[in-house]
Amino acid sequence: MEYATLGTSDLRVTKIGLGTWQFGTEGWGFGQDFTEQEALAVMDKALELGINLIDTAEVYGDGRSEEIVGKALAGRRDRVVLATKVLPRHLRERDLVRACDESLRRLNTDRIDLYQIHAAEPYVPLAESMSGLAKLIDQGKVRYVGVSNFPVPLLRAAEDAFSGRIVSNQVRYNLLQRDIEAEILPYCRDHGITVIAYSPLAQGLLTGKYDRDHLPTDKIRQRNPLFREENMVQVFPVIDLLRQIGEAHGVTPAQVALRWVTQQEGVIAIPGAKRPAQVEENARALGWSLSPDELAHLDAASSGLKFSYF
Numbered sequence: 657m658e659y660a661t662l663g664t665s666d667l668r669v670t671k672i673g674l675g676t677w678q679f680g681t682e683g684w685g686f687g688q689d690f691t692e693q694e695a696l697a698v699m700d701k702a703l704e705l706g707i708n709l710i711d712t713a714e715v716y717g718d719g720r721s722e723e724i725v726g727k728a729l730a731g732r733r734d735r736v737v738l739a740t741k742v743l744p745r746h747l748r749e750r751d752l753v754r755a756c757d758e759s760l761r762r763l764n765t766d767r768i769d770l771y772q773i774h775a776a777e778p779y780v781p782l783a784e785s786m787s788g789l790a791k792l793i794d795q796g797k798v799r800y801v802g803v804s805n806f807p808v809p810l811l812r813a814a815e816d817a818f819s820g821r822i823v824s825n826q827v828r829y830n831l832l833q834r835d836i837e838a839e840i841l842p843y844c845r846d847h848g849i850t851v852i853a854y855s856p857l858a859q860g861l862l863t864g865k866y867d868r869d870h871l872p873t874d875k876i877r878q879r880n881p882l883f884r885e886e887n888m889v890q891v892f893p894v895i896d897l898l899r900q901i902g903e904a905h906g907v908t909p910a911q912v913a914l915r916w917v918t919q920q921e922g923v924i925a926i927p928g929a930k931r932p933a934q935v936e937e938n939a940r941a942l943g944w945s946l947s948p949d950e951l952a953h954l955d956a957a958s959s960g961l962k963f964s965y966f
C-alpha cells in the first residue's frame with residue numbers, strides 16, 4: 657500500500673480509497689445489477705486489502721450508502737478514515753448540525769473523520785457554514801473539514817472564512833477530464849490541500865470494457881456525455897494506449913488509469929466498485945510506477961481531447 661497525508665491533518669490514507677456512491681443508488685443499478693450483499697462484500701474486500709479511506713455522502717442512495725458503510729464497519733470502525741459529505745441544502749448552521757447527527761447515526765459512529773461540503777450553496781453565506789463546521793469539530797463530531805467541487809475563488813473564500821484548515825477538495829479527475837489542472841490542482845498544491853479524485857476511471861469507461869456495442873444500462877451513465885458515440889470515438893485511442901502500457905507492466909487498463917491519477921502530485925483517488933474483484937484490481941494499481949516516458953505518452957494522448965457536453 658502507498659499512503660498520503662490528507663492536507664495538513666494527521667490522517668494517513670491509502671492513495672486508493674473506496675467510493676461508495678454505488679451503494680444504495682438505483683441510478684447505479686443497485687437492487688438490480690448488484691445488491692447490499694455485494695456492497696458489504698466490497699467493503700470486506702477493501703478492508704482486507706488495507707484500503708483505509710472510505711468515501712460516502714448523505715445523498716448517496718438517500719442515506720442507504722451511509723447505512724451500508726456503517727453496517728460493514730461495525731466492530732472495526734477504527735481501521736478506516738471515514739469521509740462523508742453534507743448536501744448544499746444543509747449548509748445553514750441549524751441544518752448542518754442535524755445533517756451531521758443523521759450521518760453519524762446512519763454510519764453507526766460517534767465521529768466523522770472528514771466532513772466535506774458536497775458542493776457550494778450560493779444562497780448560504782460561507783461564513784455561516786464554516787463556523788458551523790468549526791463547532792462540529794469543537795464538539796468532537798467531526799475531525800477534519802474538506803470541500804468538494806469547489807473552484808478556486810470559492811476555495812479561497814472558504815479558507816478565509818474557516819478558523820481551521822481545509823484539508824481536501826474532492827473533484828472529478830481522470831485521464832479524460834483534466835480541467836482541474838488549469839487552476840484547482842495548482843492552487844491545492846500551493847495551499848497544502850489534497851485533491852481527492854472522483855470518477856478516476858471516468859465511471860468505468862477507462863477500464864476498456866465499454867464500446868458502442870457494450871454500453872452501460874444504468875441511468876447515471878446514460879446521462880454521462882462521455883458515453884455518447886461522438887465522445888467515445890475520441891476515447892478509444894487512449895484506451896488502446898492504456899492497454900499497451902498495461903501489457904508492459906502486466907496490469908490492466910484500469911490499473912494504468914488509476915496509477916496515472918495517483919502519480920500526480922498531491923492527488924489520491926476514490927474509485928467506486930460493485931464487486932470485490934474490482935476493488936482488488938483497483939488496489940493493485942499501487943506498488944509499481946509509470947515511467948516518465950509512459951506518463952508523457954499518456955499526457956500527449958489525452959491532453960488535446962475536447963468532448964461535447966451538450
Ligand SMILES: NC(=O)c1ccc[n+]([C@@H]2O[C@H](COP(=O)([O-])OP(=O)(O)OC[C@H]3O[C@@H](n4cnc5c(N)ncnc54)[C@H](OP(=O)(O)O)[C@@H]3O)[C@@H](O)[C@H]2O)c1
Pocket residue numbers: 674675676677678711712774804805826827853854855856857858859860861863865872910926927928929930933934935937938
Ligand atoms: N463529490 C462528488 O460530487 C462526487 C461525484 C461523483 C463521484 N464521487 C465519489 O467518487 C467515487 C468514484 O466515482 P464514480 O463512481 O463516479 O466513478 P469511477 O470510480 O470512475 O467508476 C466506478 C465504476 O466503474 C466500474 N469499475 C470500477 N472498478 C472497475 C474495475 N476494476 N474493472 C471494471 N470496472 C470497474 C464499476 O461500474 P460497472 O461495473 O457497472 O462498470 C464502478 O461502479 C464515487 O463512488 C463517489 O464516492 C463524488
